[in-house]
Every structure is written in structure tokens, then in C-alpha cells.
Amino acid sequence: MCNSWLLIIAITLECLWNSQLSETSKSCPAECICLSQTQVLCNTGGLAQIPLRQLPSTVENLALTKNNFPVIKPDSFAGLRALKKLSLDGNNITRIKQFAFRGLPRLKELSIQYTPLQTVAQFAFAGLQNLSTILLSHNQIATIEGNAFAGTSNVKLILLSNNPLIRIDTSAFSSLTNVGHLILPSGIRTIEPDAFLGMDTVGLLKLAYMDLKELSPYTFRGLTNVLLLTLQESDLGIICADAFTGLSQVDKLQILNNKIDLIEELNFTYTADIKLLKFHGNHVLETPDPNSIIIDGVSQLELVNNHFPCGCHIHTLLDGPLVEGAHNLSEFLLKNYCISPLDVNGRAMAELDIDSIGRCQDQLTKGNLGSSAASMALSVNVTLLIAAATIELRILRTLSQQLLLLWQYRARGSRGRRRRWHLVGR
Numbered sequence: 054m055c056n057s058w059l060l061i062i063a064i065t066l067e068c069l070w071n072s073q074l075s076e077t078s079k080s081c082p083a084e085c086i087c088l089s090q091t092q093v094l095c096n097t098g099g100l101a102q103i104p105l106r107q108l109p110s111t112v113e114n115l116a117l118t119k120n121n122f123p124v125i126k127p128d129s130f131a132g133l134r135a136l137k138k139l140s141l142d143g144n145n146i147t148r149i150k151q152f153a154f155r156g157l158p159r160l161k162e163l164s165i166q167y168t169p170l171q172t173v174a175q176f177a178f179a180g181l182q183n184l185s186t187i188l189l190s191h192n193q194i195a196t197i198e199g200n201a202f203a204g205t206s207n208v209k210l211i212l213l214s215n216n217p218l219i220r221i222d223t224s225a226f227s228s229l230t231n232v233g234h235l236i237l238p239s240g241i242r243t244i245e246p247d248a249f250l251g252m253d254t255v256g257l258l259k260l261a262y263m264d265l266k267e268l269s270p271y272t273f274r275g276l277t278n279v280l281l282l283t284l285q286e287s288d289l290g291i292i293c294a295d296a297f298t299g300l301s302q303v304d305k306l307q308i309l310n311n312k313i314d315l316i317e318e319l320n321f322t323y324t325a326d327i328k329l330l331k332f333h334g335n336h337v338l339e340t341p342d343p344n345s346i347i348i349d350g351v352s353q354l355e356l357v358n359n360h361f362p363c364g365c366h367i368h369t370l371l372d373g374p375l376v377e378g379a380h381n382l383s384e385f386l387l388k389n390y391c392i393s394p395l396d397v398n399g400r401a402m403a404e405l406d407i408d409s410i411g412r413c414q415d416q417l418t419k420g421n422l423g424s425s426a427a428s429m430a431l432s433v434n435v436t437l438l439i440a441a442a443t444i445e446l447r448i449l450r451t452l453s454q455q456l457l458l459l460w461q462y463r464a465r466g467s468r469g470r471r472r473r474w475h476l477v478g479r
């Protein structure tokens with residue numbers, strides 16, 4: 054009896070195995086290797102288009118590397134609803150059209166690397182609800198258009214390193230939520246306003262080795278719930294007014310080892326809610342105006358190893374909110390350095406005789422204006438009174454001259470009448 058059951062089980066297993074082999078061979082493209090119904094390798098197969106109809110609908114891991122797919126069309130993988138991992142590395146991809154990966158609800162990892170792709174177009178990666186990893190390094194990506202990732206959430210890593218990316222458009226990362234790490238390449242020259250609008254719950258956003266003319270107004274508006282935002286090793290140019298306006302709920306903001314031509318404004322109000330601002334190793338070429346610095350929304354401020362101008366405007370810096378926010382003037386002087394004038398370049402501020410450095414003329418003027426506002430007003434009033442009195446004197450003098458002339462004229466007329474009467478009488 055036992056032997057009969059064993060025989061039946063063996064026959065059944067053999068039939069299932071043969072059936073699986075038959076199905077695999079029937080649904081496997083000639084250029085591919087189907088290791089199973091869930092794993093298909095189509096590497097270096099010379100494919101000019103994606104063999105969608107020949108692929109098993111149950112495939113979970115699909116590799117299509119080193120083929121020749123110049124364009125990824127909309128819905129290129131429709132029907133492969135079980136697909137979890139897709140690799141398109143090493144292809145001749147120049148364009149990814151809108152909704153190219155629509156209909157892949159279980160896709161977790163997408164890799165498109167070592168291709169000539171130049172632009173991440175609108176909605177190219179839209180609607181990938183469960184994607185955790187997007188690998189886009191070592192391409193020729195120069196532009197990320199708006200809404201390229203619209204509707205994609207729960208991404209743990211977006212890797213864009215080793216691309217000649219020079220511009221990030223407005224809303225380029227719109228609607229990306231629950232992003233673990235967004236790592237951008239070096240060489241970015243323009244970040245348009247609202248580039249990160251709508252990004253919510255971000256673990257790490259790293260911007261390094263940029264070459265900007267300016268950090269534009271509202272660059273980070275709409276970026277919320279960030280664990281770590283880092284701007285480092287970059288030429289930031291001018292930090293414009295409102296550059297950080299609209300950034301909120303940041304655990305740590307790091308501005309590290311950058312060159313900054315001018316700070317028009319650092320605006321961190323209470324709504325920003327930044328727990329720690331690390332301002333380390335930066336070279337600031339001009340002393341910021343104290344009225345342009347608002348750090349009420351920063352719980353902890355670290356100012357270390359920065360270089361500032363140490364001329365007459367050093368008093369503006371030391372009396373301003375940046376140093377006040379650091380809470381310890383002695384430590385600030387010990388741990389920050391001079392960038393100018395040339396004779397003190399590189400020296401710690403603590404080595405200077407601050408009291409011997411005269412204040413700038415504009416500071417003295419402002420100080421005098423501020424301290425003698427009442428006397429200035431009085432002086433103005435006195436000047437106005439003197440001017441009014443002078444005008445009145447001129448008017449009186451003119452009137453008196455006119456009266457004198459009138460009197461003289463009348464006097465001459467009276468003498469003439471008397472003379473005529475005298476002649477008539479004779």
C-alpha cells in the first residue's frame with residue numbers, strides 16, 4: 054500500500070516538473086534564459102525591443118541589461134504584475150516616456166545605469182507606489198523635469214550620482230513621500246524655486262559639489278519632515294532672501310565647507326522648527342547684515358571653523374544674531390577665523406585685538422543717527438524755522454521797498470500839483 058502511494062506521488066511530481074519545464078520553454082524568449090517562471094535573464098541578447106508577450110506573467114526578477122532599447126514607451130511592462138526587480142543597465146536608452154512603468158504594483162527595485170539617458174522627463178517614474186530603490190547613476194542625466202516622480206512613494210533610495218546634472222526644475226521631486234535617501238550628483242548649477250515642493254518625510258537629502266550663482270528664493274519651500282539636509286563642498290554664490298522660507302520640521306540642517314559670496318537673508322522663523330543648524334567650515338566673503346538674520350526657529354546653533362571678514366565690519370558680526378545664537382562669544386572667537394584683510398587671513402578671531410579695530414563709517418553714521426534721533430529732529434525743526442524766518446524777512450524787506458517807492462512817487466506827484474496851482478494863480 055505504501056509503495057503504491059509513493060509511486061503515485063513520484064508520478065505526480067514528475068508530471069508537474071515536466072509541465073513546468075514545458076511552460077517555461079514555451080514562454081521564454083529565444084534571446085533570454087528563463088531560470089524559472091519567476092526569474093528571467095535577457096542579458097546581451099541584442100534585443101531591440103522588450104519581448105513583453107513572450108515573458109511569463111509570473112516573472113519577479115527580470116534583467117534586460119546590455120541590449121538596445123533606445124526608448125522605453127508607456128506601459129512597456131504592462132501585465133507583469135508580479136515583477137519585483139527590473140534591471141535595464143547598459144542599454145542605449147535615450148528617452149523614458151510618461152508612465153513607462155505603469156502597471157507594476159509590486160516593483161521594489163528599478164535600475165537604469167550606464168546609459169546615454171539625458172533627461173528624466175515628466176511622469177517618467179510616476180505612480181510606483183511600492184518602489185523602494187531607484188538607481189540612476191552613471192548616466193548622462195542633465196535635467197530632471199517637473200513631476201518626474203509624481204505619485205511615487207515609500208522610496209528608500211534615489212541614487213543620481215555620476216550624472217552631469219546641471220538643473221533641477223520646479224517640482225522635480227513633487228509628491229515624493231517617505232523617501233529614505235536622495236543623493237544628487239556634483240556639478241549642479243541651477244536649482245529652481247520649489248524644486249523640492251511636496252517632498253514629505255525625507256531621511257537624507259544631500260547636495261554637494263554644486264556650482265551655483267545663487268540659492269534662489271523658495272528653493273526649499275514645501276520640503277517637510279527632514280531628518281538631515283546637507284549643503285556641502287559647494288559654491289553657493291548668493292544666499293538670496295527667502296531661500297530657506299517654507300522649509301519646515303528639520304532635525305538637522307548642515308551647511309558645511311561652502312563658499313558664500315553674500316548672505317542676503319537667513320530666515321528661520323519658529324515655523325521652520327530646525328532642531329540643529331550646523332554652520333561649519335564656510336568661507337563667507339561679506340559680513341551679513343544683522344537685520345537679515347532670523348534664527349528664532351533654530352533650537353541649537355553650531356558655528357565652527359568658519360572664515361569671516363575681520364575688518365571694520367567684525368563688530369557687526371559679533372553684535373549680530375548669528376554670534377548671539379551661538380551663546381558663547383569666547384568659543385566663537387576661538388573656533389572661527391578671518392578671511393580678510395590679507396594680513397590676518399587664516400588667523401583665529403581670538404588672536405585679534407577687537408577693540409583696536411575701528412568701526413566702519415556706515416556703522417558710525419547709523420550709530421549717530423540712532424543715538425541722536427531726537428537732536429536730529431530738533432535740528433531739522435530749527436533749520437525749518439530759520440528758513441521760514443529768512444523767507445519772512447525777505448518778504449518784509451520787499452514790502453518795505455515797495456512802500457518806499459510808492460511814497461516817493463506820491464511825494465513827487467504832490468509837489469507837481471502844488472507847482473501847477475501856483476502857476477495858475479499867477
